[in-house]
Amino acid sequence: MPRRDLPPLRALTAFEAAARLGSFRLAAGELGITRSAVSHQVKSLEQRLGVQLFRRDARRAELTQTGQSYYPAVRDAFDQIEAQTRALRPPAADNELTVQVYVTVALKWLIPRLHDFERRFPDMKVRLSTSYFDWDFDEKNVDAGFILARNKSPEHYYRTLFRSMLTPVCAPELLRGPNALKTPEDLRKHKLLYVYTAEEDWTTWLEAAGVKGIKLSDRLAFDSYILAQEAAIEGRGIAMTIGPFATEEIKLGRLVQPFPLRVPSRHNWLFACNAEHRMKTKIKRFEDWLVKQIAADPSLDAYREKGK
Structure with a gap:
């Protein structure tokens, strides 16, 4: 059988992250490499394909029409690999916690504070799941959420964290x-x-x-x-x-x-989990820690409910 004609995985990974995040700088932060490394990987992919995927200027990189056509196929392939990989894994142990969080919240608020959670609970393993376009809690794939929920389910437990x-x-x-x-x-x-x-x-x-x-x-x-x-x-x-x-x-x-x-806005920032699982040690630990972090953050004073 002929060998598959596939670009290098590192180049595809850099392209997918840059296209999804809309920024070489943010892609570099997510992948743990430099911005120039992301640019180099994308450039090598463009050279291999013989097309321009990003329109570059001094401040930003945007997908070209060709890039916009290519990105959904790459994104869907990565999503399928991620989903099947998750399905193959054994059930998560009680010290493994997957948290649904929007990428904005993760990058701008949660990630800089997670070192404190790791210090307090060194036995815990936290995974952040940021690939969400929907607003509501996804109990099939995560343990807990730091979310804005538009449609609340009676099967879920919600705790208001602060106003949006x-x-x-x-x-x-x-x-x-x-x-x-x-x-x-x-x-x-x-x-x-x-x-x-x-x-x-x-x-x-x-x-x-x-x-x-x-x-x-x-x-x-x-x-x-x-x-x-x-x-x-x-x-x-x-x-x-x-x-x-x-x-x-x-x-x-x-x-x-x-x-x-x-x-x-019409929706508050919430902690969410399956109502039947809310007293699980790993979920309760994260909820209590999150609430304390929010209470200690002066930048949230203007977003708290009055009287709280």
């Missing part, structure tokens, strides 16, 4: 110049970056701000808040945040909040 507050953020340069953001009405002069599974975020905020008649463009939408936030950092428009997940970028001066208005 909508706040626009943008690059500092958008506060200057002839089209400077001074009032919410000035948003008409700029592109509103949004997550295509949560278009109502902007609608909710604009309504609270008293701004009418602004429609979202269908030319550029994202599947995660962190990608919209990265685009905002690059000055491509104004993104919406749903929690304190731009705190570091604001401290570093990469992002600013152009308006003080914070608007509660």
